[in-house]
Amino acid sequence: MDTWVHIVGGGLSGLSLASALAKHQVLPGPVVISEPEPERLAQKTFSFWLTDEEHAFLNPEYTQSKWQVSAEELTISHTGQRFRYGTRSGQHVLDECQAVIASHPQIHQVKEVIDATPKAEHVFDSRPIAPSSFRLIQSFSGTEVEFQRPHHIEAVGLMNRIETTDSGIRFVYVLPLGAKRVLIEHTEFTTKLADLSALQSMNRDYLSGEFSTNPFQTIRTESAHIPMGFRSTASHLGIPIGARGGMTRDATGYGYRTIRYACEAIARDLVTHNQATRYHPSLTTQWADTVFLNLIDQRPDSIPEILLTIARRMTADQFAAFMMMRTPSDVFRILWSAPLKPFTCALIGKYQWI
Ligand SMILES: Cc1cc2nc3c(=O)[nH]c(=O)nc-3n(C[C@H](O)[C@H](O)[C@H](O)COP(=O)(O)OP(=O)(O)OC[C@H]3O[C@@H](n4cnc5c(N)ncnc54)[C@H](O)[C@@H]3O)c2cc1C
Secondary structure, X not given: OOOOEEEEOOOHHHHHHHHHHHOOOOOOOOEEEEOOOHXXXXXXXXXXXXXXXXXXXXXXXXXXXXXXXXXXXXXXXXXXXXXXXXXXXXXXXXXXXXXXXXXXXXXXXXXXXXXXXXXXXXEEEOOOOOHHHEEEEEEEEEEEEEEOOOOOOOOEEEEEEEEEXXXXXXXEEEEEOOOOEEEEEEEXXXXXXXXXXXXXXXXXXXXXXXXXXXXXXXXXXXXXXXEEEEOOOOOOOOXXXXXXXXXXXXXXXXXXXXXXXXXHHHHHHHHHHOOOOOOOXXXXXXXXXXXXXXXXXXXXXXXXXXXXXXXXXXXXXXXXXHHHOOOHHHHHXXXXXXXXXXXXXXXXXXXXXX
16 A cells, blocks of 8 residues: 655654554554664653643653752752653653554554655655754753762753853753762853864763762763754755754754644644644744844853843743743743843844843
8 A cells, every 4th residue: 555654754753743643543544654773862861841731741751840040150940830840761752652653553664764755645854954054053962970879959950050152152951860860961052063072071070070079970971963943944855843844942952842742733633634734833932032043143142141030030930931932921921021121132133232
């Protein structure tokens, strides 16, 4: 029988779409997923905000209710009431999706590279886009370590020690994963690709400086350049999904939550109406993110104060909503909470007045 759906790339979005389709016992035709390196997903860690009601669907392995943002001497700490910060490993996602997909007789995974549009009624393309097309870049290197004794880190450091660099901003992300494990990531929002090995050595310096009396062992490392928006439109082999399809947030690089929900909706439309719909991020979110990216590009020195002011003026749940930006009211709350001058100058393009 002719292929009904062909998914190019079996990373987060490809597997999310396939496993959402696999929930339907009988599909209109065969589904193929082409992925040359199925284990690649296992190298990532996904974090995201969620409410208790979303726990079963988003399926975190760890959740935390405390998070903080800091620069120089100032630290803003929050404890979420409605929202928690969840984390799950790429391996956990891979195992869940593979189990569902493998049990469906009409879904087949093929270990192959696809370079031309495959023959199928619906084609979805999740191949990553090259960094040369990124509008701005999030470059980061992560080091996951296990300490001999508990580390006593009680809050997720979302953006700690925010500082300006010559091409953007840098901060350290601190993610506790149980009593003795932690993931440290030095991250840059930048106009040019950051040196990932330099970021990796910052992790080592941070760990030996902060935990000099608690020996640790490195478990694994992860590094990447993630898109913060795209400058040019790539040509796709079908309907773009995942980061390629605009499902990662321009201002933060976060994509897990949106990818899971958007792929579920695409699968529903396919099965119910035999229609392949493209995901479109909200215009208000895109607009606010563009203002933020322009500020990073033009006046990175203004960013630490903007982020700290927003974090200080918002409640914990409002701050989580700001990071997710799901509704226009989340966007307007940010404009309300942000320092007036830099945003007003950015809106009229007068960055020199900031
Ligand atoms: C290291 C890392 C950590 C991240 N952490 C978070 C996080 O904590 N929270 C969050 O919300 N977001 C995070 N993201 C952002 C986003 O959620 C991920 O990038 C996510 O994996 C994007 O899913 P995707 O399907 O678009 O791409 P991918 O998961 O990268 O999948 C694309 C797949 O396409 C395959 N492929 C490439 N070329 C071809 C070809 N020619 N033919 C067939 N297959 C091909 C690749 O092998 C790959 O498996 C992270 C990203 C990275 C890189």
